[in-house]
Amino acid sequence: MNFEELSKVIHDIKQPVSNIKASASMIENVIKDEPVDKKAIEQFCGIIHRSCNSINLLATNFHDIINCRNRVMTANYSSCNLEEYITMYISSVKPYVDSCNVNLQTNILHGDVVFSCDYEKLTRVLNNLITNSIKYNTNEDKTIKIDIDVVKGNLMLSVTDNGIGIPKNDINKIFQCNYRAKNGISIARGCGLGMAIVKEFVECLNGTLEIKSKVNSGTKITLTLPEGSVVALNSVLKINEFDPDRIKIEFSTVIE
Numbered sequence: 001m002n003f004e005e006l007s008k009v010i011h012d013i014k015q016p017v018s019n020i021k022a023s024a025s026m027i028e029n030v031i032k033d034e035p036v037d038k039k040a041i042e043q044f045c046g047i048i049h050r051s052c053n054s055i056n057l058l059a060t061n062f063h064d065i066i067n068c069r070n071r072v073m074t075a076n077y078s079s080c081n082l083e084e085y086i087t088m089y090i091s092s093v094k095p096y097v098d099s100c101n102v103n104l105q106t107n108i109l110h111g112d113v114v115f116s117c118d119y120e121k122l123t124r125v126l127n128n129l130i131t132n133s134i135k136y137n138t139n140e141d142k143t144i145k146i147d148i149d150v151v152k153g154n155l156m157l158s159v160t161d162n163g164i165g166i167p168k169n170d171i172n173k174i175f176q177c178n179y180r181a182k183n184g185i186s187i188a189r190g191c192g193l194g195m196a197i198v199k200e201f202v203e204c205l206n207g208t209l210e211i212k213s214k215v216n217s218g219t220k221i222t223l224t225l226p227e228g229s230v231v232a233l234n235s236v237l238k239i240n241e242f243d244p245d246r247i248k249i250e251f252s253t254v255i256e
Helices: 003-030 038-069 082-099 119-135 194-204 244-251
Strands: 078-081 102-108 114-117 142-151 154-161 208-214 218-225
Touching: 003 038, 038 194, 038 244, 078 082, 082 102, 082 119, 082 142, 082 244, 119 142, 119 154, 119 194, 119 218, 119 244, 194 208, 194 218
Parallel strands: 102 142
Antiparallel strands: 078 114, 142 154, 154 218, 208 218
């Protein structure tokens, strides 16, 4: 990560730190009053929690990108039935998606297949793709579709939304650190590391990415992950692949 990228990350940390400082000062003022306004305290505590989540997410993404670029990030493979995985994943993120009034649809063409993958990284990729689809969607009827297929031993996973889309000139740039498409800057906050994480993780898994997008119509991002062999139909997916704290932190960017 170069100096310019680092300076942008440091700049993005300043806002949540300022929010925490201001909220702490407001709490100090509130507790001096009688009676104490508990609702006000809860409100300021909420700001502090969300700001801490933002800093945590920024630090984690920054650390992961550095590890990927330094080639010290490793893939830890496990095997899981695809339908079981996506069912567990949807169940984990459903409260956050529902709170954003999003219709999340899934289409699993070959769910009865066990696929070897680093499911923790795949979950992080999905989190970033889905939160972006939520943040950059101004439609009243927000829809996100997840399509899963296995073609010649390769996992094909697509996330499609009906959001604002990506301008043609920005499509090849959105995987850069700190880059945000110009039509999305005024719609949602962000530090521009999410899609960089997607790219780095998919490359760590020896996969590829394809983007199809049209302004005001939506975006479809397809990742293709290779697999050595299809194993027996039993699951050994680790429970930490769906760390609730990790999911909460990443989805906090869309439920503030």
